[in-house]
Each structure stands twice: as C-alpha cells, then as structure tokens.
Amino acid sequence: DPKASASCADGRPDARTGAWRPDPGVVESGHGTHVAGIVGATRDGHGVTGVAPGVRIAAVRLLGPLGQYYAENIVCGMLWAADHGAKAVNNSYFADPWKYNCPGDADQAALIAAVGRAAGYARRAGAVVVASAGNDGQDLGASRTDERSPNDRVSGPAPLRHLGTECVRLPGELPGVVTVTAVNRDGHPAAYSNYGRGRVSLAAPGGDPDGGPQGAVVSDWPDGRYAALAGTSMAAAHVTGAVAVAAALHPELGADGLAALLAGAAAPGCPPGLLGCGERQYFGAGLLVLPW
Incomplete structure (x- = not known):
C-alpha cells in the first residue's frame, strides 16, 4: 500500500514515493522482503503463498543510514503505522544499540519508556504489535549475559x-506485545530461540537455519x-x-481481542518426551493455530 508506506530512517516520516525503499548506500539484506512474503504473498501459482x-502491506522502513534500529526510528514507525490504520505491526528486529535495556540505567530507561509509549499508542489505535523473541537461545525470565x-561503538x-x-x-518484552518464539518443522523449539515463562506469547514456525x-x-x-x-x-x-x-474475519475486535483470539486457539506445545519444555516455557499460550 504505497499511500500507507513511509521511511522513518531518520526518525521522521518521509512519505515521498519510494522513500521506504532500501538506501543503495547502506548494506541491507532481503530480510524485510522475506518477512513480508510470509505475511501476505499472494496465491498466484508462483513461488510461495x-x-x-x-493482504495489503505497508512498507515502513526503520533501518537508518548507520544500519541501526534506534528508538527514534521505532517510535516514528509505530506511530505512522497506527495513524494509517494498521491492524498488525510486525517487528522482526530488536532495538539498537542495546540488545537488552536495563531500567537502572537512565539512558536505557528512557528508551524503554519511549518505545513502550509508542507500542501502547499503536495498540490503543487498534493494531496488534507482534515482535520476534530473539535468536540467542536465552531464557528471558532469568539472569543472562x-x-x-552497545553495537554502534566505534x-x-x-x-x-x-x-x-x-x-x-525491545520491543518484544513490552507489556501487551505479542512476542513469538520459533519451532522447527517437527514442532520442537528451535535451539536458537529465546524463551521464558511470562515473557513470550506464542510459538510459530521459524525453521532450522541448517x-x-x-x-x-x-x-x-x-x-x-x-x-x-x-x-x-x-x-x-x-x-x-x-x-x-483474524482482523478481516472479525472487524469488531480490537487489538487485545485479536491477540486473545489467537492465544485462545493455540495448540498446546511441548512435544512428548521433550525434557524441561514446560518449565522453560518455550511456547507461551501455545503453538499458532488459525482459529477458523
């Protein structure tokens, strides 16, 4: 949807034609294209579905010229998406420059507050904010390293x-965000996926990198x-x-209602024989199942 697309690469929305496209001077992969295809590639007999x-997709570019997803980019993108009618906001990244933000640090506390306000704004506007749990194989509910x-050091x-x-x-561990862990083709938790009791919402196919x-x-x-x-x-x-x-089939539901619908339809996780699965809470409410 070109009219709902923009670049937030410098923290301010730029809605000029094609502004959301990758900057030729910045090394960028096809990660966003790959994610968009999973969300809504059309069923036209070619490639993937x-x-x-x-579904109509708005391209909201966050990645700035330094190759970072800074808080100002994220806030700009969240507000832009919310103000242009998004029903879902996909966040397959983590906020830079801190992989984890600690509220005891004044600067990191400010980042938590800023991104948290933006995510809350999007949810109140009717958008389900979906985020990846991360690929570090860590328990988000435990102490870790x-x-x-910071990843922008000189x-x-x-x-x-x-x-x-x-x-x-950020933004995956913010209140109200639907945080997603990954499973392999056999339904087992992916070894790389973060997890954590009370820290993740759902599990869905993420695949095996090898x-x-x-x-x-x-x-x-x-x-x-x-x-x-x-x-x-x-x-x-x-x-x-x-x-x-779900939003197309249930236009009467707001963000929380849509998230609850998916959580209520989720299949129980923990394949038989998987030791420690329940204790580690890999699946949140369960494995994604389309409830219709």
Whole structure:
C-alpha cells in the first residue's frame, strides 16, 4: 500500500514515493522482503503463498543510514503505522544499540519508556504489535549475559554485561506485545530461540537455519528470487499474517481481542518426551493455530 508506506530512517516520516525503499548506500539484506512474503504473498501459482494471501502491506522502513534500529526510528514507525490504520505491526528486529535495556540505567530507561509509549499508542489505535523473541537461545525470565551491546561503538569489542531479569528486549518484552518464539518443522523449539515463562506469547514456525529449503522457511527475496531463512523473525511473521486474517474475519475486535483470539486457539506445545519444555516455557499460550 504505497499511500500507507513511509521511511522513518531518520526518525521522521518521509512519505515521498519510494522513500521506504532500501538506501543503495547502506548494506541491507532481503530480510524485510522475506518477512513480508510470509505475511501476505499472494496465491498466484508462483513461488510461495503467505499466511494472509494478498493482504495489503505497508512498507515502513526503520533501518537508518548507520544500519541501526534506534528508538527514534521505532517510535516514528509505530506511530505512522497506527495513524494509517494498521491492524498488525510486525517487528522482526530488536532495538539498537542495546540488545537488552536495563531500567537502572537512565539512558536505557528512557528508551524503554519511549518505545513502550509508542507500542501502547499503536495498540490503543487498534493494531496488534507482534515482535520476534530473539535468536540467542536465552531464557528471558532469568539472569543472562549480553556480549553485543552497545553495537554502534566505534571500535573494540563490546564489554560483557551481566543482566538481571529486569533488563528487557525491545520491543518484544513490552507489556501487551505479542512476542513469538520459533519451532522447527517437527514442532520442537528451535535451539536458537529465546524463551521464558511470562515473557513470550506464542510459538510459530521459524525453521532450522541448517535445514535448507526443506527445514528452513522459504519466502520471497528481492529481484524475484526466493530464499530459505530461519529465525524468530520468520515466526513473528507467521503470527502477523494470522492477525491479518483474524482482523478481516472479525472487524469488531480490537487489538487485545485479536491477540486473545489467537492465544485462545493455540495448540498446546511441548512435544512428548521433550525434557524441561514446560518449565522453560518455550511456547507461551501455545503453538499458532488459525482459529477458523
């Protein structure tokens, strides 16, 4: 939907024609194209079919010229999507420069507040905010380490941070956000997927990064190509597509109602024989099932 698309690459919406397209001067992959294909690639007999075939998608670019998803980009994108009628906002990324933001740090607390307000604004406007849980294989409900922050430092390795449970991944661990973990083709939790009791909402297909076209998730790629990728980004996209279908079938439901509909229809997780599955809470409400 070109009229609902924009670039927030500098923290301000730019709705000029094609502004949302990748900047030729910035190294960008086809990650967004791949995610969009999972959400809504049309059923036209070619390539892949999305969860919500042919749904209208707004391209809201967040990635700035430095290759970062800063809070100002995210806030701009959330507000733009909400103000232009989005029923679902897919967030297959984490906020830079801190992989996890700790409220005890004044700067990181400000980032939590800013992105949190934007996500809340989108939800009140009727959009389900969907986010990937992350690909670090970590328990979000436990103490953990972070070796990647800040990721915009000029030189040298990042210091090892020891984090408490109060430190959160943005936007996935914000209140009301539908946070999605990944499962493999056999329905088992993907080894790379983050998880955590009370920290994740649903599980969906994310695929095996070493599984090739049979084990990963095949979707669109720029220039008419296709690619097999794996990650919680792909899992989140499946849920976003399901929200789009649910919104079309149940226009009377708001954001919380749509999220509750999917959670209520989810299938129980924990395949038989998987030790520690329930204790670690890989699945949240369960594995995504279309409730119709």
